[in-house]
Amino acid sequence: MAEPLSPPRLLPSGDSAITVEFSRTIDDAANRRVLALDRVIAAEPIAGIIETVPTYRSLLVHYDPVQITFDALGEQLLARAAKAPPTETGTRRWRIPITYGGEHGIDLEDVAKALQTTPDDIVARHAGGDYRVAMIGFTPGWSYLSGLDKFLHMSRRKEPRLVTPAGTISIGGIQTGVQCLAGPSGWHLLGRTPVRTYQLHRDPTFLLEPGDAVTFTAVDAKTFAEQDRAAEAGEFVAELVTP
Amino acid sequence: MSKLVVTSIGPASSVQDGGRPGSQRYGLTPSGAMDRLSLAAANTLVGNEPFAAVVEIGPFGATFAARGGAVRIGLAGASRNADIGGRPVAFDSSATLAEGETLNLGFARGGSFSYLAIEHGIEGEPMFGSLAVNARAGLGSPYPRPLQSGDELKTKAASGATERRIELPAASDAPIRILFGPQDDEFTAENRKLFLDNEWKISATSDRMGYRLEGAVIKHRDGHNIVSDGTVNGSIQVPGNGQPIVLMPDRGTSGGYPKIATVITADLGRFAQTSAGRPVHFKAVTMAEAQAEAIKFHTLLHSLPDRLRGIDDLGLNIEALRDANVAGQAVSAVDVTTWQVALP
Numbered sequence: 013m014a015e016p017l018s019p020p021r022l023l024p025s026g027d028s029a030i031t032v033e034f035s036r037t038i039d040d041a042a043n044r045r046v047l048a049l050d051r052v053i054a055a056e057p058i059a060g061i062i063e064t065v066p067t068y069r070s071l072l073v074h075y076d077p078v079q080i081t082f083d084a085l086g087e088q089l090l091a092r093a094a095k096a097p098p099t100e101t102g103t104r105r106w107r108i109p110i111t112y113g114g115e116h117g118i119d120l121e122d123v124a125k126a127l128q129t130t131p132d133d134i135v136a137r138h139a140g141g142d143y144r145v146a147m148i149g150f151t152p153g154w155s156y157l158s159g160l161d162k163f164l165h166m167s168r169r170k171e172p173r174l175v176t177p178a179g180t181i182s183i184g185g186i187q188t189g190v191q192c193l194a195g196p197s198g199w200h201l202l203g204r205t206p207v208r209t210y211q212l213h214r215d216p217t218f219l220l221e222p223g224d225a226v227t228f229t230a231v232d233a234k235t236f237a238e239q240d241r242a243a244e245a246g247e248f249v250a251e252l253v254t255p
Numbered sequence: 256m257s258k259l260v261v262t263s264i265g266p267a268s269s270v271q272d273g274g275r276p277g278s279q280r281y282g283l284t285p286s287g288a289m290d291r292l293s294l295a296a297a298n299t300l301v302g303n304e305p306f307a308a309v310v311e312i313g314p315f316g317a318t319f320a321a322r323g324g325a326v327r328i329g330l331a332g333a334s335r336n337a338d339i340g341g342r343p344v345a346f347d348s349s350a351t352l353a354e355g356e357t358l359n360l361g362f363a364r365g366g367s368f369s370y371l372a373i374e375h376g377i378e379g380e381p382m383f384g385s386l387a388v389n390a391r392a393g394l395g396s397p398y399p400r401p402l403q404s405g406d407e408l409k410t411k412a413a414s415g416a417t418e419r420r421i422e423l424p425a426a427s428d429a430p431i432r433i434l435f436g437p438q439d440d441e442f443t444a445e446n447r448k449l450f451l452d453n454e455w456k457i458s459a460t461s462d463r464m465g466y467r468l469e470g471a472v473i474k475h476r477d478g479h480n481i482v483s484d485g486t487v488n489g490s491i492q493v494p495g496n497g498q499p500i501v502l503m504p505d506r507g508t509s510g511g512y513p514k515i516a517t518v519i520t521a522d523l524g525r526f527a528q529t530s531a532g533r534p535v536h537f538k539a540v541t542m543a544e545a546q547a548e549a550i551k552f553h554t555l556l557h558s559l560p561d562r563l564r565g566i567d568d569l570g571l572n573i574e575a576l577r578d579a580n581v582a583g584q585a586v587s588a589v590d591v592t593t594w595q596v597a598l599p
Contacts, residue, residue: 023437026517027545029487031437038482065279065485067509072485074276077520077549082542149483149509152283152392156483193391210281212382212393218281 017045020070020093022086027077028062032089033070038186040158043146045093046071047223052092060085066222067147068156105225107251108190110139110181110203111236117181117203126166135230137161138181138202143188143226148218153192153210155220160188172198179204179240181228190220206239207250214246227253257324257413259373261406262357265315267462269401270377270408273306275385275394279485279508286387286394287504289368289463290524292556293332296421297372299559300329300349302414308379308386310371310402314363314530319371321352327374327413328352331421333366333528348420348566349374351413365426366528375411389505418566421559430538431526433491433516434545437484441513442493446473450499450515451537458498459531463505466526468535472497475513483511489518489526503527519545521552 023031032049035042050066053073060080065072075085112135113120124131143157160183168184176182176197182189184199191197192209209219220226231239243249271294274287288294288311295305310319316335327349330337334346337360344350344358346369352358363369379386379396388395398406439447449471458467473493486492490502492512501518502510518526519540529535540548 024434024517024542025437025485025487025514026434026489027519027542027549029485029517031484033437033484036482063277063279065508067484068482070484072279072487074279074487077546078553081546147483147509148280148282149485150282150507152278152281154282193393195391210283210392218278218283222280 017094019090020045020049022089023070024082025072027082028075030073030075030082030086030089031070032073032093034093035069038068038146038158040144042069043144043158049089049093050222052095053089056092058085058088065149067149068158103223103225104221104255105227105253106220107227107229107253108205108207109231109235109239109249110205110228111231111233112139112181112203114233116177116233116236117201119182119200120202123164123166123183123200123202127163134164134202137164138183138188139228139230141188141228143228145220145222145224145226146187147222148209148220151191151193151195153190153208153218153220155190155192155209155226157188157190157226158186160186162186164188166200168198169200172196176201177204179206179208181205190226204236205249206236206243207248208243211243211246219248219250225254257326257354257410258322259326259328259352259408259410260320260322261402261404261408262318262320263404264317264402264406265313266401267313268315268317269311269388269390270308270379270395270398271311271387272308272385274387274504275383278383282508283383283392284389284506284508285488285504286389286463287385288370288387289504289527290332290366290370292423292524292552293368293370293528294372295556295559296331296347296423297329297370299563300331300347300419300421301327301372301374302416303329303372303374303376305556305559307372308377309373310377310408312360312363312369312371314367316362317360319352319358319360321354321356321358322407324354325413325415326352326410327416328358329372329374330369331372331423332369333363335363335369336361345420347423349418351415351418363530365530367530368528373408373410374413374416378409391505419563420566422562422564424555427525430536431522431529432519432540432545432548433537434519434542435516435539436514437517438513439515441476442473442515443476446475447515449473451539455499455535455537457529457531457533457535461531463503465500465502465506466529468499468501470498473499473515483509486510486514487517489520489523490514491516491518501526519548521545521548
């Protein structure tokens, strides 16, 4: 028999949202429970829920207090969280191209120096990883991936950059990220992908789902430029490997 | 086809509506009006759905001209000096610009955002079911950015309906009510008390993403980095410098600073209307109180058509006057049955 699952904490996020917290740290097992609860709610909806937002360690549940109270919803969420998580079936796996270093990854050399190795070693370790989309947040399509090689874990930059390019691939803490839009970031920039994880007027608008598996492929700058044009025209560029 | 042409406008002015919830799991923030009651009031004045798209006008003045036909508008939110071709127009009422006429709006008084609804709504292409501008994500229609001089808001010709005013609950300067959580346990009882006791000021660097609070320094129990988790409108996060930031409708959908408390739904619009430099106090309430207030607020939003009055029916709004601190003494000096002022 498996050990009974410890119940999550129910934290009020105002009068119209509950944070269902499974862990206070980045924890892969907790993230799987977050995504499992999210799937259970999608399969067995609770009247009054407006939308759910999975994150590394918690599921934020937005609801309408006119339809259901904090206490009643909390009780139902705990009951669903206590069920054995359904097995993950049909997990999608994406292969995402990245151009590392140079103008596309301005921190690659510095990261290699800080970790006392070569840029090629950093690229091999980063591109060799097997990742999972733990959450999408902050700005549209900004995908936080778990599964980063421990060797690459490093603290964020002391001075965040106010602007980093669209498609930036970066590392920060124990995570790596696929950023879609240009924007501020305190992470270390290793490369860029032509893949748009968010593109208006494309179907689907959002490419990645929380829980999707991701691997990376290093491509040269010429390939990046070609794929960037194709992506701008609406192609995925990312390759769906399975299912 | 009529249109309202923006002939001059300040920053922080954009088309907004009820927002686009439903894609926060992909990092897409809901956006939408900063003050939902004023949004709904402006729309109700011209017979629109309460959360239809309107022009949200920031603190500075603006002018609009009717072209191609008459345009009927509703004005609500932060009041301003307003006239149409020199004819004064009151806030919380509707008015019509004849073809060629100009609406002149002064600076916002006693608030930050005013709402200009256009009868029949603003024509645009909804993105995720909303015309609301979210400039960072390239969303919004007819323009995916704040409004600029020369922009055109297309609509149908004015109906010629009788003008209306709307009787809203009196403005309140009571403390902004909050619920502690989700990460109030990242702060000592002493720091939670400091958050409530301190007089805060809204920083001038505030925007539709967040309002920065200046005042005391709120210290964290164990550092200020938490693992990012989800945010809501009104989340009060405390970054490393201890100066809280209240997250507003253009917030990031997740954040990595502990959130000490959350502004209750019923007080979000009132908080959003607090101008930079004005003092703010917070008051903690229970979940039961907050949810009861949320239901009352919902009822208010959906009962606005019952609050419409004839434009000339200028009977004293006793409810408003009694609630308004400034008028308290004057009202108590009036005999409510005879309307005679009791002389001292």
